[in-house]
Amino acid sequence: xxxxxxxxxxxxxxxxxxxxERPYVDGKDILIRIRAATVERDDTxxxxxxxxxxxxxxxxxxxxxxxxxEVVDTGPSAKRFRASEQVFGYTxxxxxxxxxxxxxxxxxxxxxxxxxxTYQDAAAVLNGSLTAIPYLRDTAKIKSGERVxxxxxxxxxxxxxxxxxxxxxxxxxxxxxxxxxxxxxxxGAGKVLDYVKDQLGDEANPYDVVFDTVxxxxxxxxxxxxxxxxxxxxxxxxxxxxxxxxxxxxxxxxRVMCVHxxxxxxxxxxxxxxxxxxxxxxxxxxxxxxxxxxxxxxQEAHRYVETKRKRGAVIIEP
Ligand SMILES: NC(=O)c1ccc[n+]([C@@H]2O[C@H](COP(=O)([O-])OP(=O)(O)OC[C@H]3O[C@@H](n4cnc5c(N)ncnc54)[C@H](OP(=O)(O)O)[C@@H]3O)[C@@H](O)[C@H]2O)c1
Numbered sequence: 001x002x003x004x005x006x007x008x009x010x011x012x013x014x015x016x017x018x019x020x021e022r023p024y025v026d027g028k029d030i031l032i033r034i035r036a037a038t039v040e041r042d043d044t045x046x047x048x049x050x051x052x053x054x055x056x057x058x059x060x061x062x063x064x065x066x067x068x069x070e071v072v073d074t075g076p077s078a079k080r081f082r083a084s085e086q087v088f089g090y091t092x093x094x095x096x097x098x099x100x101x102x103x104x105x106x107x108x109x110x111x112x113x114x115x116x117x118t119y120q121d122a123a124a125v126l127n128g129s130l131t132a133i134p135y136l137r138d139t140a141k142i143k144s145g146e147r148v149x150x151x152x153x154x155x156x157x158x159x160x161x162x163x164x165x166x167x168x169x170x171x172x173x174x175x176x177x178x179x180x181x182x183x184x185x186x187x188g189a190g191k192v193l194d195y196v197k198d199q200l201g202d203e204a205n206p207y208d209v210v211f212d213t214v215x216x217x218x219x220x221x222x223x224x225x226x227x228x229x230x231x232x233x234x235x236x237x238x239x240x241x242x243x244x245x246x247x248x249x250x251x252x253x254x255r256v257m258c259v260h261x262x263x264x265x266x267x268x269x270x271x272x273x274x275x276x277x278x279x280x281x282x283x284x285x286x287x288x289x290x291x292x293x294x295x296x297x298x299q300e301a302h303r304y305v306e307t308k309r310k311r312g313a314v315i316i317e318p
Contacts, residue, residue, distance in 0.1 A: 002318065003099030004298040005061045009050050012302040015063075017295060023103035030081050030106050031073040035119035036292075037097035038066045039301045039314045040127050040156070046095075047302065053095070064097030064316070065090055066130075068113055068122035072101075080106040086113040088122040090130060090269055093262060098298060100318045109269040114281040121287035122280075124313035128160025129276045129285060130269060131235065132213075134259045136164050140209045140231040144169030147207045149200060149222070152214030153189070154180035154311045157235055159288050161211055162187040167284040173207070175200060183288070183311055201225030209233065214308075219244060223254060232256045288312030 005018045025031045043063045046053040053059050068088035071081045081087060089110030096102050104110065109130075113122045136142050148165045152158045153174030165172045166188050174184040175193040184192045193200065200217075201207060206227040210217070215236025226232060234241045237258040244256035261269065279285035292315040293301040305314050 001100040002295060003062050004064075004295060004316075006047060006058055006063070007061065008057065009048060011048065012044075012299040012306075014047065015298050015302065017298070020099070022101050025073050025075040025078070025103055027075045028078045028106050029075040029103050030071050030078055030087075030110075031101060031103050032067070032069040032087060033072050034067050034069040034097060034100060034102055034318050036068045036123040037064045037316045037318065038123050038127055038156075039063075039098075039298075039305050039316055040065065041305060041308075043098075044302050044306050060093075060095040062096045062099050064095055064099070065092065066123055066126035067091065067097035067102065068119040069102075074106075078106045081110075081112075086119070086122075087111065088113050088119070088126065089273060090126060090261075092266070092269075098295065098316055098318065100295075107266065109266055109273050111270065111273050111277055114277050117280055120289055120292065120315050120317075123315060124156075124287035124289045125160065125276060125280060125285060126273075127313070128156040128158070129164065129279075130261055130272055131157045132161040132164045132211075133272045133275060134261070134264060134268075135211060135233045135235075135257070136161060136170075136209070137168060139257050139259060140211075140233060142168050142170045142209055146170045146209065147173070147205075148209045148211065149173045149175065149207045149225070151175045151195065151200075151210065151212045151217040151222075153184045153187075153192070155214055156310075156313055157213040158184075159187060159312050160285070161213055162189055163285050164279075167279055170209075173201070180311060206230065212236075219254075219256065226254050228253055230254055234258050289315055291315070292317055294318075 154176040173191040175195040211233040295318040
């Protein structure tokens with residue numbers, strides 16, 4: 001099978017297309033022909049920087065966590081899936097989705113693609129929604145009518161957060177650059193702010209939740225527009241976020257949280273994936289794809305994701 005492989009840490013040029021032995025199934029494994037996978041910011045970080053995926057050399061040589069494809073073979077004890085079923089899911093720390101095939105236990109966070117959803121859309125929605133659900137539904141527990149600001153509303157996480165907040169009944173405000181205002185409006189936002197020139201809010205009408213999806217809005221810049229006991233959520237555990245999380249208490253004006261998808265149990269991620277499936281089938285969650293590349297263009301895909309300007313997902317089609 002063809003796979004995008006790297007043997008040393010570094011710039012996008014370290015990624016090479018190599019021929020590898022096709023994995024074989026055993027036990028509860030399923031073999032999936034991957035049709036679409038995403039390139040995320042984390043892929044670019046793990047490619048570049050030592051420590052996340054090995055120290056001297058990359059531990060897992062094939063990157064990619066979110067994928068959709070069809071089951072082509074199943075192990076003797078596998079019961080959840082049959083050959084030819086369309087599935088999508090999250091590989092977790094084992095990575096490996098930037099390849100033609102992946103062999104993975106059926107107990108991982110994998111489920112069937114909802115009817116009438118393409119492989120590209122199924123893969124595109126995963127990172128954002130599996131990240132935003134633990135923040136908005138499970139941490140802030142947002143309720144109907146609450147006011148939520150999503151900062152970085154045009155990225156993968158932002159796009160999902162806008163839609164999930166709306167599905168939970170919140171009054172959504174998105175903040176993005178001028179170029180992305182129309183896109184964020186199309187997600188059903190009550191209000192869209194240009195983060196370069198607009199005020200994020202006013203003290204007279206504060207938010208219940210501020211969700212910084214891109215790690216670019218320090219707490220001190222939004223605390224005045226956040227309600228008492230409101231949540232400041234960030235996808236990035238900066239030293240400031242970390243120290244504020246440690247001192248969360250009932251005596252503090254606001255609550256602060258960063259949740260890592262990788263830190264959640266497989267069972268919880270699978271439950272969240274089932275919710276994503278339901279919301280997609282009900283039309284509450286739609287995928288936005290910025291660009292698609294064939295596997296041969298993996299270096300270009302990484303370069304584009306590194307610009308930090310992508311709108312929604314970047315897809316690789318192996
Ligand atoms: N905690 C977790 O488990 C978890 C999970 C997934 C991702 N993450 C992290 O969350 C972050 C976002 O992920 P993502 O996949 O949504 O990223 P992404 O899709 O690459 O985000 C791209 C968007 O970020 C916006 N942006 C770039 N610079 C900005 C700035 N200075 N201020 C405001 N917006 C800015 C851009 O919009 P404009 O062009 O409109 O500015 C662009 O649309 C990443 O750092 C990622 O590592 C964490």
